Amino acid sequence: MTPSKTRFVKTSILVAVLVVSGSAGNLFFSAGMKQIGAIPDWSTATLHAVFLKVFTSLWIWLGIVSMLLFLAAFMLVLSWADFSYVLPATASMYFFIPLLGHFLLRETVTSLRWLGVGLICLGVVLVGSTPANTTKKD
């Protein structure tokens, strides 16, 4: 396999890991913070109470584990790929979430949202068709 082909394959695999772990992490954090509720004020006592709730929440810990996996994959892919390539490529997660919601959870997905999904796909394809690394040669 040529170096550029190898790089393409490993970039694709790590972007897939980023998309799955990032989607799961955001979902877990959102569930955790909704369970904890709004932060009413910024007094020391309130922040201490919120801190305890945050770090004893199972959802938050699931989110932290997902995000640690995301961070490791992010660090590895950035050792060779451009940041301006990796960042939009991870937006594929916005493509999968409405699709899963529509087909698995029977959620209604508006035409505006489908239009957004289409734009994201087009954007990811455009970014994906550019070289993953523009700062050094193979």
Added chain:
Amino acid sequence: MRTAVALVILVLAGTGGDLAAAHAMKRVGEVKNFAPLAILRVLGRAFREGWMWVGIAQMALAFCSLLALLSWEAVSFVIPATALGYVTGALGGKYLLGERLTPRRWAGIGLVSAGVTLVCFG
């Protein structure tokens, strides 16, 4: 007002953290061996880079802002607002990391930002 401040911190600290981590990983060098021990060695080297810790500190700040925003606002507002990060990230990649952004990549980044906003408001 508090939402606007937290959003600015989230976008700037989030982008700054990612850019610092990207710079640290470029200094570590391209990962070619994906055996578990080799990956751990690479991550160990990365955590000895000062830029990685600059990045982690900014990511932690962005994380606190994200949690605060999620406790105040709907996720359908917070996530599209963070789409701004795609543009600041591209600018950071170009001017701080020396990446070459072709018109095609700019077009892709613009479409992704617009698409994320539509998905979350749609």
